[in-house]
Amino acid sequence: MSLIDKLDALAEKARAELPQAQNAEAVEAVRISLIGRQGMLPALMKEMGKVPKEDKPATGRKLNEVKNVVESLLNDALKRVATAAKQADAIDVTLPGRQRKIGLKHPITRVIDDIVTIFRRLGFVVADGPDLEDEFHNFDALNTPKDHPSRDIKDTFYLPDGRLLRTQTSPVQIRTMENEKPPIRIIAPGRCFRRDTPDATHSMNFHQIEGLYVDKNVSLADLKAVLLEFAHEMFGKDVGIRFRPHFFPFTEPSIEYDFTCVMCKGKGCSVCKGSGWLEISGAGIVDPAVFKNVGLDADEYSGYAFGMGIERIAMLRHKIGDIRYLYENDIRFLEQF
Ligand code: PHE
Numbered sequence: 001m002s003l004i005d006k007l008d009a010l011a012e013k014a015r016a017e018l019p020q021a022q023n024a025e026a027v028e029a030v031r032i033s034l035i036g037r038q039g040m041l042p043a044l045m046k047e048m049g050k051v052p053k054e055d056k057p058a059t060g061r062k063l064n065e066v067k068n069v070v071e072s073l074l075n076d077a078l079k080r081v082a083t084a085a086k087q088a089d090a091i092d093v094t095l096p097g098r099q100r101k102i103g104l105k106h107p108i109t110r111v112i113d114d115i116v117t118i119f120r121r122l123g124f125v126v127a128d129g130p131d132l133e134d135e136f137h138n139f140d141a142l143n144t145p146k147d148h149p150s151r152d153i154k155d156t157f158y159l160p161d162g163r164l165l166r167t168q169t170s171p172v173q174i175r176t177m178e179n180e181k182p183p184i185r186i187i188a189p190g191r192c193f194r195r196d197t198p199d200a201t202h203s204m205n206f207h208q209i210e211g212l213y214v215d216k217n218v219s220l221a222d223l224k225a226v227l228l229e230f231a232h233e234m235f236g237k238d239v240g241i242r243f244r245p246h247f248f249p250f251t252e253p254s255i256e257y258d259f260t261c262v263m264c265k266g267k268g269c270s271v272c273k274g275s276g277w278l279e280i281s282g283a284g285i286v287d288p289a290v291f292k293n294v295g296l297d298a299d300e301y302s303g304y305a306f307g308m309g310i311e312r313i314a315m316l317r318h319k320i321g322d323i324r325y326l327y328e329n330d331i332r333f334l335e336q337f
Helices: 003-020 025-037 040-049 053-089 107-121 136-138 171-179 222-233 288-293 310-320
Strands: 184-193 204-213 241-248 251-260 275-285 300-311
Touching: 003 025, 003 040, 003 053, 025 040, 025 053, 025 107, 053 222, 107 204, 107 222, 107 310, 136 171, 136 204, 136 310, 171 288, 184 275, 204 275, 204 310, 222 241, 222 251, 222 275, 222 300, 222 310, 241 275, 275 288, 275 310, 288 310, 300 310
Parallel strands: none
Antiparallel strands: 184 204, 204 300, 241 251, 251 275, 275 300
């Protein structure tokens, strides 16, 4: 077989194998076998010396021709496998879409949002304070005596540096009055912490919403009107309100307020223990001692303050029997809202 025939055979082999190669590795394997250093072409080039003189020009031309053929077949093959690889990664627009689950707001968050919406319509603005409080804002400025039981380490979480996890949202009253001049009309939702033993109605971590209104000539009647309006908006027009005398260090007079039982509409049931009323929280007229602590003139200004337990309202609204459901994050529970 002449060298020319052998070169033709090599070109033939390239034409047969390169279009069949399925990926870059296969192309490379063929390249190595044909023109790699140990491949066919270098071996044939060594035979050039043995070719008779008169055949040399034709053989040389054939050699170049075959080299070009192999190069161009290699290029084609590489381009082809590169395109195929790209298409394999491409998005298949004919596939059905993947459905994404839409998240829901936690019932606590929803109740806060709804309460805030109602009070904003009544002219209140949202105020905020830190979860990590100091004794001054959580107790002293709120006129709480040094020996008051709520300060006990059995009831309050203290940090080694003397700060504490706020036990109520009432310190936001102080922080607001320190920074703003009346008229003040704020609501402050937030987390609170107490060392309670968890049960169906107690959690060490719970939420309150604080309300504070400071202006001239503010009375208990104003407070009652605002809370009644809130009760109507939140639970319906047939819900009434009543005040009972109570004590808080930072209000005088202090009251606890009840709404008509939203379950039995006042007839008496197991939720209201037959009374027809539900305890909501505490409120009262801001004690002049508190005004003094924040540098406001108690002769010029008066105000009311109220608190509300968010969990209590969420549980009433959704008929939830145990506060712990709200914190277990069981998706089967949360999906219902
Ligand atoms: N901070 C009180 C509590 O946690 C509630 C309250 C708020 C009472 C505002 C009076 C005025 O029980």
